Amino acid sequence: MTATDPVVEPVETKTRYDAETLAGLTADATAIMARYPDPRSGLLPMLHLVQSVEGYVSRDGILFCAEMLGITAAEVSAVATFYTQYKRHPNGTYTVGVCTNTLCAVMGGDAIFDELSEHLGVGHDETTDDGAITLERVECNAACDYAPVVMVNWEFFDNQTPETATALADKLRLGEDVVPTRGAASVCSFKQMSRVLAGFSDGRADEGTSAGEPTLAGLRIARENDWRAPDAAPATEDRAGETITGEPGSSAERQPTTPSDTQVGKDKKPGEDAK
């Protein structure tokens, strides 16, 4: 590994940030780069960082990242344009993302998107005139058991309808707090969110719930039926001396029986690597 030494203070900058902004960004970017054996690994969080200042990845943001990492602006642009969370024009205060991947779409996501689009007068990746909301169609956000799902600044708003979604959008445009179903006690701004995604905690991890009802659906049934994993020993029992290799004849002595037991990567089937 050839680690590029971080340039803590760019001697000369082509960015148009004022001195204070640049100093803040430089300190934060330096902290980001220090998290990794190779500073280049810090590029994704650094792009979130520059978004937290301007609400999008601007020309200056790209130049700043390039200068910090000692790479070209083209190399930074190549990365910035690959990922959908990096915005190429100023984002609204809130990204409202409606899941329109198959499952959410058929369960009502399409109707929600159409309703919101008409209500707000904007289409996908467009921002309302007041700068409050950027509407997006989003891909599966791993909350399928709460379909249809809407994300506001990447906080979960589960089990939505066209009515709840338009009411949500109206509150956002009025500047009122909205409360995610599973998330912080309120939704922060796009810029604040971007700063958290750059790895700078906002101290809000303890807000909100552990889980919604669907997350607990199986556990509730297990509790009702007193179903447990086998040998559910009390947590306090000292099991430290127990052998982990099993009794004679146990699976610990299992011989390789399938090709995947013995062959590297030969068991790959269509689609498996994609997730």
Next chain:
Amino acid sequence: MTAVSTLTPVLTDTWDKDRSWRLATYERAGGYAGLKKALTMEPAALVQAVKDSGLRGRGGAGFPTGMKWGFLPPPDGGPRYLVVNADESEPGTCKDIPLMLASPQHLIEGVAITSFAIGCDHAFIYVRGEVLHVYRRLLNAVEEAYKAGYLGKNIQGSGFDLDVTVHAGAGAYICGEETALLDSLEGLRGQPRLKPPFPAVAGLYARPTVVNNVESIASVPAIVAKGADWFSSMGTEKSQGHGLFSLSGHVTRPGQYEAPLGITLRELLDLAGGVREGHELKFWTPGGSSTPIFTQEHLDVPLDYESVGAAGSMLGTRALQIFDETVCVVRATTRWTDFYAHESCGKCTPCREGTYWLKQVLHRIENGDGVDNDVELLLDLCDNILGKAFCALGDGAVSPITSSIKLFRDEYQAHIDGHGCPFDPSASALFPYTPKTRTPGALAGAGAGGH
């Protein structure tokens, strides 16, 4: 084999506790007993224990986890890395995100044990960027673990040092592919690498690297604490242990059901209150959108790697998306295809161009402009992608198309012959609404073009 309950909460067991995400909650439930025990063991014995348990990768591929660890070359004095794949994005898959929201310490303990086992002193958790509160919980969990001496220098007085960095992605499904994830973690476009070399030999920064899914790593602490036998007493002969089964869609009580591998959809549906009232099952995915779809015929297929494979699909991520008879299979498949076309990274031609053309043809059929040979054309396009793409995304993209044509070819033909979709889209929604008629392209991206 020990008789086991229908559901076996292990990872889910603490999720209903007050402030379940806190370290103190996790410790009260016996958390970190696995790490304390692991630190008294030889690393090689830990690798062996995980091999013996039969744990197979829970991210979809099902490769034996302990064996993956065992592929690392002998230590050469240089760094070795553990990278946790927390980029859960496969459509239908929704297990790792709730796990990390409710009980991130399960994962952190697993990271510490795994790192000790493979000789890693800097581990990374790559979580998708689109789950803000999950990222907060992970950052907080790592901070709590450092303070308690489960991470950092000289962990629990063992002399073992470990740093953990939680890294947020920025929106790209392809980064769930392990080598694309590594490129992304190195600050590049997330595009897959040619294999070999496999990450075990040349992974992050070209150093030996283990890449494991969240649920796989979170399953390790209990294996260490309770033994490989305990784990393998659950499940089937070749698909051992517990797993999260995620029911979604037209089911009465969607959600997470943690059960031994080998449970059937019929059993799970019984627990979940069945298909949406007044409706019947039409098709379902056993493991996300990249796994060929199943129908009622497959309700009794044991959901283990071998049985699902033998029935013509893949266990994948156990993402059971349930669609009732109101859902148009062409609409569902078209939308998945939009997804793959959007997420194709562009590196290889069969996938980049192929998914683009699949999308064009499917939209033509769905919009009533299909022509007679279109189904054959789709199959021909799929044939030009399957097995010819650089990574498995291309193969995944054709799964819903080829499997749905095989099972519902008449439905495709009905769209072509009838010049449109015979289904009422509002019938599949959970609320009544009147579909809006719009001029295509009237609003940018308002149609599927937004993908």
